Amino acid sequence: MNALHFGAGNIGRGFIGPLLLKSGFNLTFVDNNQAIVDAINRHQKYDITVVGNNFSYITTVKKVKAIYINDPNIYFKIAKINVITISVGVHAINSLVVFFEKLIRYKIETNDFVFLTIIACENVFRCASKLKENIKILLPGIYHKYLDKNISFVDSVVDKIVCPNDKNNSDDINLSVKVEKFSEWIVDCTQFKHDRPNIIGMIYSNHLDAFFERKLFTLNTGHAIAAYLGLLIGYKNIYQAILDPLIFNIVYGAMKESGMVLIRKYNFFTDSEHKNYILKILSRFKNIYLTDSLKRVGRNPLQKLKKDDRLISPLIDTIKYNLPNANLMKGIAAALCYIDEKDIEAKKLRNMIINKGIKYVLSKISSLDSSLLIISEISIYFNIFMKVNI
Numbered sequence: 372m373n374a375l376h377f378g379a380g381n382i383g384r385g386f387i388g389p390l391l392l393k394s395g396f397n398l399t400f401v402d403n404n405q406a407i408v409d410a411i412n413r414h415q416k417y418d419i420t421v422v423g424n425n426f427s428y429i430t431t432v433k434k435v436k437a438i439y440i441n442d443p444n445i446y447f448k449i450a451k452i453n454v455i456t457i458s459v460g461v462h463a464i465n466s467l468v469v470f471f472e473k474l475i476r477y478k479i480e481t482n483d484f485v486f487l488t489i490i491a492c493e494n495v496f497r498c499a500s501k502l503k504e505n506i507k508i509l510l511p512g513i514y515h516k517y518l519d520k521n522i523s524f525v526d527s528v529v530d531k532i533v534c535p536n537d538k539n540n541s542d543d544i545n546l547s548v549k550v551e552k553f554s555e556w557i558v559d560c561t562q563f564k565h566d567r568p569n570i571i572g573m574i575y576s577n578h579l580d581a582f583f584e585r586k587l588f589t590l591n592t593g594h595a596i597a598a599y600l601g602l603l604i605g606y607k608n609i610y611q612a613i614l615d616p617l618i619f620n621i622v623y624g625a626m627k628e629s630g631m632v633l634i635r636k637y638n639f640f641t642d643s644e645h646k647n648y649i650l651k652i653l654s655r656f657k658n659i660y661l662t663d664s665l666k667r668v669g670r671n672p673l674q675k676l677k678k679d680d681r682l683i684s685p686l687i688d689t690i691k692y693n694l695p696n697a698n699l700m701k702g703i704a705a706a707l708c709y710i711d712e713k714d715i716e717a718k719k720l721r722n723m724i725i726n727k728g729i730k731y732v733l734s735k736i737s738s739l740d741s742s743l744l745i746i747s748e749i750s751i752y753f754n755i756f757m758k759v760n761i
Contacts, residue, residue, distance in 0.1 A: 596702030624698030
């Protein structure tokens with residue numbers, strides 16, 4: 372069995388790729404970074420350091436190869452693929468629409484009727500379904516029957532903290548990564564048109580929407596808020612931030628607020644189950660051996676402040692269900708304070724606030740009505756955070 376993984380980044384190398392190899396697939400990474408592609412093909416292996424608060428060990432991933440996405444012969448080279456997984460990041464996912472449209476054409480023209488499963492592993496709601504819709508817009512109608520019959524687009528939720536390892540002193544790309552032991556990969560069991568791939572660690576569920584929002588609005592919400600608050604104080608890593616009692620209380624409070632939304636919205640998770648889930652996440656954040664950079668977690672603040680993302684979406688639902696939201700508001704205010712000259716979105720956000728004012732910018736980015744009281748309340752927290760440390 373042959374598998375491709377699009378995106379030879381942290382999640383690809385540290386989570387999905389190793390599971391595919393462990394499950395018996397021949398794995399090829401596809402990436403738009405020629406240097407990473409060359410490094411993978413040169414070494415054909417890399418190390419994964421698994422760390423916890425009282426243990427650490429190294430595993431070596433072997434027999435890997437990679438191909439540059441703009442290789443002129445890529446469609447020939449990836450023929451007869453059985454499984455494609457994707458973790459390229461939210462900003463790059465739409466760039467794959469044209470690629471997959473051409474791949475489908477190539478499969479039809481070469482009489483390739485091998486069933487293909489495409490699984491999106493992104494922090495985007497129903498990412499694979501959206502990808503399929505966009506491909507069908509581009510793909511001529513005469514090819515739609517082939518797509519619907521032979522290709523499964525499967526949505527999933529992935530959860531594992533993966534960090535790049537320390538840089539080496541050579542000019543070579545360091546492919547090694549550092550990961551936590553915990554992992555979760557849940558896929559929508561209703562979207563497979565043919566036999567499900569036998570992948571170790573994959574969990575099949577028909578409640579994917581609930582699991583997606585549980586992960587995005589608990590782990591990702593808490594992660595982001597810890598990062599933005601930690602940066603305000605001057606911390607560098609997640610564990611430093613979450614070990615600060617003041618930050619811990621705000622993060623824990625925000626996760627409980629979003630949790631109340633999930634319990635009310637889905638009637639699927641119990642209070643005790645979700646409390647244990649939150650506490651498990653907080654213990655993962657406290658892993659002092661997982662040096663997860665606050666700037667890595669906080670990057671791309673404009674994306675994180677969108678209406679359907681980890682900060683604003685649970686806030687909107689707290690209003691809908693008349694639930695507490697003070698800690699979520701503090702987290703959003705901290706995100707609006709984010710400054711990083713190397714982050715394009717952070718620079719754009721800062722310039723927008725300087726030129727337009729905090730209330731206008733918050734309303735514009737989040738699509739919230741500027742007349743809402745909550746806009747004023749978040750603005751008050753923002754002004755406090757900008758003047759003094761928390």
